[in-house]
Amino acid sequence: MGWKLLVENSFDDYHLLTTHATWLDYLKSSGVEIKRPEKGHVLPSHGLGKDLGNGHGTTDNVNFRGRPVAAWIPIYGDAARPELERIRAELVQRLGESRAKRVADTNRNLVVFPNLVLLDGSSVSVRSFQPTAPDRMRVRAWALGPVEESPLARQVRLDSFLTFYGPGGFATPDDIEALESVQIGLGAYKEVQWSPLSRGIAKEGEQLNTDEAHLRAFWVQWDKLMRAA
Ligand SMILES: [Fe+2]
Numbered sequence: 001m002g003w004k005l006l007v008e009n010s011f012d013d014y015h016l017l018t019t020h021a022t023w024l025d026y027l028k029s030s031g032v033e034i035k036r037p038e039k040g041h042v043l044p045s046h047g048l049g050k051d052l053g054n055g056h057g058t059t060d061n062v063n064f065r066g067r068p069v070a071a072w073i074p075i076y077g078d079a080a081r082p083e084l085e086r087i088r089a090e091l092v093q094r095l096g097e098s099r100a101k102r103v104a105d106t107n108r109n110l111v112v113f114p115n116l117v118l119l120d121g122s123s124v125s126v127r128s129f130q131p132t133a134p135d136r137m138r139v140r141a142w143a144l145g146p147v148e149e150s151p152l153a154r155q156v157r158l159d160s161f162l163t164f165y166g167p168g169g170f171a172t173p174d175d176i177e178a179l180e181s182v183q184i185g186l187g188a189y190k191e192v193q194w195s196p197l198s199r200g201i202a203k204e205g206e207q208l209n210t211d212e213a214h215l216r217a218f219w220v221q222w223d224k225l226m227r228a229a
Pocket of ligand 1: 015171175
């Protein structure tokens with residue numbers, strides 16, 4: 001599985017509450033209000049999972065935590081609040097209310113088949129990974145920002161990136177632990193041959209970001225190419 005597990009990890013939204021419970025606890029203890037999911041749902045906000053064809057796919061969901069552009073939360077610090085409000089006002093003025101809301105208050109995790117990921121959540125970042133062995137890979141990530149941003153906005157953006165991603169972040173070490181554990185577990189493939197990805201499979205129409213249609217689309221495309229080869 002190796003690198004393909006990181007594809008799954010990069011655009012599966014439902015692991016957030018369980019795998020990243022430590023991060024969410026940190027947010028809550030820092031004064032970030034996160035509402036409980038409605039009964040029968042996994043996440044506090046609803047969103048879509050989209051199969052974009054040819055193995056590409058994305059999640060698209062309403063943000064329920066901070067976004068450096070431009071949804072302030074207490075961990076960004078009081079000093080940053082007016083700056084984020086200014087950025088938001090600029091977005092509204094330039095794009096109109098509804099488009100500005102789309103930019104400031106929604107997240108997307110996009111997988112460009114097979115191994116390029118654009119993460120637009122705790123920061124905007126680009127991630128790519130190459131296998132170096134069946135059970136090893138090299139991961140690279142870049143945090144993107146606007147050239148005209150102020151030093152304060154840059155600090156918020158980079159802090160937000162590093163609070164979540166990377167070896168010192170709250171999320172990446174948990175993700176790596178989960179990936180390594182799954183990789184070891186999959187070594188038992190002679191006894192358990194399938195990794196089920198059936199969430200949402202019986203639904204017609206729209207798939208939630210917590211369903212697995214977009215993950216299945218990745219695997220179907222990979223399988224198609226491997227069989228052709
Ligand atoms: Fe994660």
